[in-house]
Amino acid sequence: MQSPPTLPKLSEFGLIEQFFAQPALSLSAAQGRIKLGIGDDCALISPRAGYELAVSTDMLIEGRHFLPGVDAALLGHKALAVNLSDLAACGAEPVAFTLSMALPAANADWLAAFSQGLFALADAYEICLIGGDTTKSVQPDGKQAGPICLSITVMGELPQGTALLRSGAQVGDDIYVSGTLGDARLALGHFFKEWALSDASFASTRLRMEQPEPRVTLGVALRGIASSAVDVSDGFLGDLQHILSRSHVGAQVMADALPKSAALQSEPLDRQRLCSLSGGDDYELIFTAAPSHASAVEAAARAATTRITRVGRITADKTLQLLDHDKKPLENRYASFDHFI
Amino acid sequence: MQSPPTLPKLSEFGLIEQFFAQPALSLSAAQGRIKLGIGDDCALISPRAGYELAVSTDMLIEGRHFLPGVDAALLGHKALAVNLSDLAACGAEPVAFTLSMALPAANADWLAAFSQGLFALADAYEICLIGGDTTKSVQPDGKQAGPICLSITVMGELPQGTALLRSGAQVGDDIYVSGTLGDARLALGHFFKEWALSDASFASTRLRMEQPEPRVTLGVALRGIASSAVDVSDGFLGDLQHILSRSHVGAQVMADALPKSAALQSEPLDRQRLCSLSGGDDYELIFTAAPSHASAVEAAARAATTRITRVGRITADKTLQLLDHDKKPLENRYASFDHFI
Numbered sequence: 001m002q003s004p005p006t007l008p009k010l011s012e013f014g015l016i017e018q019f020f021a022q023p024a025l026s027l028s029a030a031q032g033r034i035k036l037g038i039g040d041d042c043a044l045i046s047p048r049a050g051y052e053l054a055v056s057t058d059m060l061i062e063g064r065h066f067l068p069g070v071d072a073a074l075l076g077h078k079a080l081a082v083n084l085s086d087l088a089a090c091g092a093e094p095v096a097f098t099l100s101m102a103l104p105a106a107n108a109d110w111l112a113a114f115s116q117g118l119f120a121l122a123d124a125y126e127i128c129l130i131g132g133d134t135t136k137s138v139q140p141d142g143k144q145a146g147p148i149c150l151s152i153t154v155m156g157e158l159p160q161g162t163a164l165l166r167s168g169a170q171v172g173d174d175i176y177v178s179g180t181l182g183d184a185r186l187a188l189g190h191f192f193k194e195w196a197l198s199d200a201s202f203a204s205t206r207l208r209m210e211q212p213e214p215r216v217t218l219g220v221a222l223r224g225i226a227s228s229a230v231d232v233s234d235g236f237l238g239d240l241q242h243i244l245s246r247s248h249v250g251a252q253v254m255a256d257a258l259p260k261s262a263a264l265q266s267e268p269l270d271r272q273r274l275c276s277l278s279g280g281d282d283y284e285l286i287f288t289a290a291p292s293h294a295s296a297v298e299a300a301a302r303a304a305t306t307r308i309t310r311v312g313r314i315t316a317d318k319t320l321q322l323l324d325h326d327k328k329p330l331e332n333r334y335a336s337f338d339h340f341i
Numbered sequence: 342m343q344s345p346p347t348l349p350k351l352s353e354f355g356l357i358e359q360f361f362a363q364p365a366l367s368l369s370a371a372q373g374r375i376k377l378g379i380g381d382d383c384a385l386i387s388p389r390a391g392y393e394l395a396v397s398t399d400m401l402i403e404g405r406h407f408l409p410g411v412d413a414a415l416l417g418h419k420a421l422a423v424n425l426s427d428l429a430a431c432g433a434e435p436v437a438f439t440l441s442m443a444l445p446a447a448n449a450d451w452l453a454a455f456s457q458g459l460f461a462l463a464d465a466y467e468i469c470l471i472g473g474d475t476t477k478s479v480q481p482d483g484k485q486a487g488p489i490c491l492s493i494t495v496m497g498e499l500p501q502g503t504a505l506l507r508s509g510a511q512v513g514d515d516i517y518v519s520g521t522l523g524d525a526r527l528a529l530g531h532f533f534k535e536w537a538l539s540d541a542s543f544a545s546t547r548l549r550m551e552q553p554e555p556r557v558t559l560g561v562a563l564r565g566i567a568s569s570a571v572d573v574s575d576g577f578l579g580d581l582q583h584i585l586s587r588s589h590v591g592a593q594v595m596a597d598a599l600p601k602s603a604a605l606q607s608e609p610l611d612r613q614r615l616c617s618l619s620g621g622d623d624y625e626l627i628f629t630a631a632p633s634h635a636s637a638v639e640a641a642a643r644a645a646t647t648r649i650t651r652v653g654r655i656t657a658d659k660t661l662q663l664l665d666h667d668k669k670p671l672e673n674r675y676a677s678f679d680h681f682i
Binding site: 035042043045047054090135136138145146 | 376377380381382383384385386387388390393394395396397398399400402403404405406409427428430431433437439440441442443445471472473474476477478479480481484486487488489490492494496497501504506507508570571572587
């Protein structure tokens, strides 16, 4: 739809070329699989022989997934991180991603910071930007500025048949979680004045909310060891439920064994449970493994220098049962976050 | 970010399952390459041995790429069609796509119509929906409804090294266009009261604007024959310029030889030129081929049952020169559409 010029002439192609020409730092690994990058109608990818491609997509909307005015570099990091987290949950090695953006204005400072945050993470995981689309964001009347909307699709590769799936959990498997849970939710509650944190607690937990670290290395290390995996984006209970549903099993979870940061541990017990069980935005991995693989799981976590914690066990009874310190059943009133409720 | 319930409880997962479980009509071709579809953290794709994957992405924003209130079935068609058009321009066979949507509300009628339009086209080209993300669209304040935002990433496959690229045009090559150009622009001008069309003209050209047909079959047929290709999304001149820039060549184009519908041919000459040269939203293919391939080009077009027209020639002089009926130079004042101007 054509509309009169309203912005300084920084064209779509100019935008892409100026800020999204990825500095070719450490991309040798991915580049072997990328036959053609950005700039044509399509990019071209060839997975290595014997490998398959894992694909995932996530969209982030201003006012819904991030706050207006959020630091652009942190946003660039997070937009890619939440997508890399899906690759991690499958055990795939990142190869390439596309980025589509609707922006209310073409602000050079914002774009510079956003692309810096984005590419710092992309370079760390040797993933190439291979295509994209940039549009002016408008409100439905076509006149006023609309929200920032970011859509990323990631592609990774892994040896055929080795993907960690939600459907592989077996009765008797141990349930593990990486890192710690609940910090993003704790920071969000402070932000929305549900509770008040100390400056130190808010600073540390806010970082977890704004700059999550995808568990890519751990996911790759768990191939052939874990029986199932999922990443924690909507909250521990809701995401564990995905494993249970797809695997047709249940689970017993020791609610207070969920790994928590020092900041969260200093909060009242009910808040600890709320944040760790249903918080969302954690981007840790939940995975299951047979007890006979326990030492292999430990070795994988050490190799990935990632803390893991055993938090429960897969059961034949198709329910998710929470237990307290004394192994007594705990009422489950910790709903998971749903982006469309 | 959590917010109080504002919609009837039609959850993200419910939405996806209810409307986006693709009816498995004619998907056998693509399904061989899709090892895992929707429902896990990632989908898994294996291109056939000796094939590579073509990837492209496009985002459509309400008020920018389509009008508020547009028929949802037509929108579902168009959102996928503009992406398939990019695969067509590379000569790739469609395999899979992801769909992310931000919607102001979860309206069951709208979703049913949208998914019907989407899957009718998906089934016609045997392409599978393998992943997605659904979010509530809000304005930046997080309170009022935001615009509909649709982001699709398509994946196709083609034998290694056979992709039609923008960079392959050679001096002396013929320049061809598929179908007809300018109808979408002609309809848009009527809609925005730049000019008035007869009811019959508006009806036929509006269909071209709202329901473009991607030239996938032609693109595949042109592999090994065409030296370069691009699809017409931003307008003939702007998109031809992509070929010229990437191929380091120029072109002479017979402006009035551009193929036009009967509706557009009945308009004044200047409007014909404006719409066909710079209209945008045509989703036809521009491609080049050596004169020695002329009969192979004709055969490919017949096989694809797609009209093609020779409209010019690639030159060594790196400019784009427009010629009128009498082969006299025509001033080029037909700018191309840029989504961020």
